[in-house]
Amino acid sequence: MVQTCIIGAGPAGLLLGHLLRAEGIDCVILERQTPEYVLGRVRAGVLEQVTVDLLERLGLDARMRDEGLPHNGFNLADGERLIRINIKELTGQEVMVYGQTEVTRDLMEACEARGLEVIYDVSDVVLHDIETDTPSVMYTKGGSKHRIDCRIIVGCDGFHGPSRKAIPAAVGKEYERVYPFGWLGILADVPPCNHELIYANHERGFALASMRSSTRSRYYVDVPVTEKVEHWSDERLWDELAIRLGPEAAVNITRGPSIEKSIAPLRSYVFTPMRHGSLLLCGDSAHIVPPTGAKGLNLAASDVHYAANALTHFFSRGASDAIAEYSDTALARVWKAERFSWSLTRLMHRFLDDGPFERAMQLAELDYIASSRAAQESLAENYVGLPV
């Protein structure tokens, strides 16, 4: 019997596991993949203060402080000019450019020393009796079946995991928007074309210039969801980036061979409630945002912040009200991040039925942002992350 069984050892599961262990709560994490596979996934790059604070609280921020890049601003581009949003001046805050892979590595490497047990390479994970105070999780490892009895299950198993699906259809409600395009991303060991991120809306489509360090760049362009990555040679992708990012950025692009190249579909999705009985959901298992606002990993972190507080109250004082309120508390922040990610996606991408009018509206909005401190403040406040 353990107090908590966490399903999924992505950033949400590992962060939560460490926070619970720090409070003396015992837990075990079940992960479908191997550690190498988890570390091989190239995902988020921008951390909000909430995520930085959690790593600091755990004392796992040393490498991020050394190697991460604090950014005071980011840029929007409309095909011709760069519009700089000075987030530091507008909000007093900054964001940290430090890859999800590195966050995950730091959390993984601390598990053994801190007594956080992660069981990798499990299959057939099934949740039982979540509507009771004595739930359990069944799984298979190395050909044999196992069972974990616990008091609370936390589903941190991403969009495709089994946890959300364990909540009866009559209880759950889904809100979804699927976009007609995906992001084709390239990772390359070349210096970034700009010291800050550039989100570009060009007539030919969206582009993003991002980075992982001063020697490693991450770029994206949007492509139809039906597109195949094989159709994009590195050269074709560099040519397209140079056009879409605009002349100022193009002259500074250094080309190089891709280390990774893949297409990620874009989706907005929210599942409610985020708790049912003895099961809590955190991160992508409950919601997905399009990557345009860099919110996915950070929302996972804010869910974990609320869940860790609720479980600490529950296990240390027997107070169940924080658990009862978890879903409403987490969703209030989730919906605002969904709104921001959706609106930035709408502003920066061409949609299938967009005509000259919609294009003119986007350009007018970008021009408004360029000229209005109020508009920039709102953008910056959302970009650095709303308070938890």
Ligand code: RFL
């Ligand atoms: P994860 O990372 O998907 O981890 C879930 C874990 O659960 C495991 N799992 C299972 N384990 C046991 N049994 C099962 N049956 C299981 N099924 C699944 C999985 O193997 C996995 O290890 O979810 P988590 O922890 O909630 O974290 C969420 C973030 O990973 C995600 O929101 C971000 O990566 C989104 N995202 C970004 N977020 C940001 O905050 N800033 C960014 O700049 C940013 N850029 C991005 C992104 C996501 C992208 N892709 C590929 C979707 C850029 C991209 C391209």
Ligand code: PHB
């Ligand atoms: C990334 O570096 O992968 C990245 C940065 C900003 C985003 C999305 C992805 O909005």
